Amino acid sequence: MPLFDRASIRLQPYFGYRSETRLTIAARALRAGTPRGDVFAPRGRLQAMRTMLAQFASREVPGLAVRLELKRPDGATIEREGVTDQEGYVRFDVPLDPAWPLARDPAWEVVCFHWLTAAGPQCAEGFVLAPGSTTQLAVISDIDDTIVETGITGGPRAMLRNWRRVLAELPDERIAVPSADVFFGALGGGAVLAKPEVVGARYAATHRPFFYVSSSPWNLFSYLVAFQQSRNLPLGPLLLRDWGLNRATLGSESHGAHKRAALDALLGFYPHMRFALIGDDTQGDLPAYADTVLGHPGRIAAVFIRTGAGPLSPQEIAGRSTIEAAGVPLWLGDDYATGDAFLRANGISTGGETAQIVHTIQDKGTAK
Incomplete structure (x- = not known):
């Protein structure tokens, strides 16, 4: 315990999202060493295991x-106080x-978290997706x-069966579902070109925003984002879980x-959008x-289930x-007619892009 007590307090921001009238974002305060460079860079199998174990071994900091801090385009600053x-x-x-008007196209916006440690004031950037x-x-x-086959949410037996994937494989080593990048990229409508005047922008939004819901623990947030980036999958807010070894x-x-x-939370947050x-x-x-x-x-515009x-x-x-x-x-994996009907009936895209998505489904045999 003293070892963790001597470690510095760092904040792990998670991806947030906003509408014109509301913004939500979260972070977690941890006692852990400051990450150096790309923590998931290939450095050998033993280092991969150490990296993954470190995602679960850090100690949370309550009461911080x-x-x-939010900076609006009109120059006004919004500040809110919170306690972990x-x-x-x-x-x-x-x-x-x-109301904070939305730009025409989706974009990632930058916010700042501030906190105090024995070493003085600290800050970290957070990223908010604005459709x-x-x-x-x-x-x-x-x-x-x-x-991706996570091997983390099937109970204790599944965890033991998949220990190698969870602990010993870095994001770029994980097996992605075939053609996930092609299908998700097509469904996302391509990346929105970054505007030079957007200071601090790090991520490219897709024309259709993506949100991800998973039963994986928040400890895997950075790991999953690194995996998505390594496979050129659209980035979006991750709704994960606080996770414990209990029923x-x-x-x-x-x-x-x-x-x-x-x-329910996402549909309530965006009452005028379909999903x-x-x-x-x-x-x-x-x-x-x-x-x-x-x-x-x-x-709900359509449901795709990989079987x-x-x-x-x-x-x-x-x-x-x-x-x-x-209606x-x-x-369900091989029903190409409903994939085609989904696109045509719900106006997901038109012309060549629609044809490209349908062609992808029929070529690959799955909407993965």
Whole structure:
């Protein structure tokens, strides 16, 4: 314990998001050594294990005062004060009054976190995704077994079976779901060209914003972002979980509950946008997405489910029936007609881009 006590306090910002009237972002205060360079750069198998173990070994810092600073384009500054909870998290949900207009295209915006340590004032940049004023459709995707086999959310036995993937493989060594980069990139509509006047911009937004919902722990935030970057996948806010070795976290029911709550939060945050949902058949995505379709009539443009785990369970069959009865296009891995209908019926794109996405689905045999 004294070893951790001597370590400096650092803040790990997570990706936030905003609308014209509201901004939300979170961070976590940890006692850990300051990262040097690219912590996930290839340095050998032993170093890979040390790097991954370090993601779980840091000690959270409760009761730390944190100040969030937002700078509006009109020059005004918004500041909010927060205090980290018992797990080291600090969350900001900031009403924007007057309204903060959105740019025409989606963009990543920069905010600043400030806190004090024995060494003096500290600050860290955070990044907030702002959809465009013309954005009508966004994408919410699962991560686990949809774009990468995480091996982290199947309970203790699954963790043991997948220990090598979790602890011994760096992001650029992980096996990505084939063609995930092509399909997600096409569905995202390509990157928005960065504007030179956007100071501090580090990430390129896609024309259709992406959000990711996963039952993986927040400890894997940096790891998952590094994986997405290494595979040229669209970046977006990650809605992960505080994770413990208990039934409440590891039970299969908890994955669906977390996913449904995250979906409800995003649809409530953006009441005027529709969403396409992408998932797989390993952790109850289909029933969770069916509940979302029922709870938010007219808001879901389509559902894509990557199949491969075997026959659908009774709950999944019921979920499929619910989605189809609601008239929402559903794709289950080899139903290219519904993939085509999804694009044509919901106006995801037109002309050559639509043809490109449909061609990708039919060529690769899956919307991965």
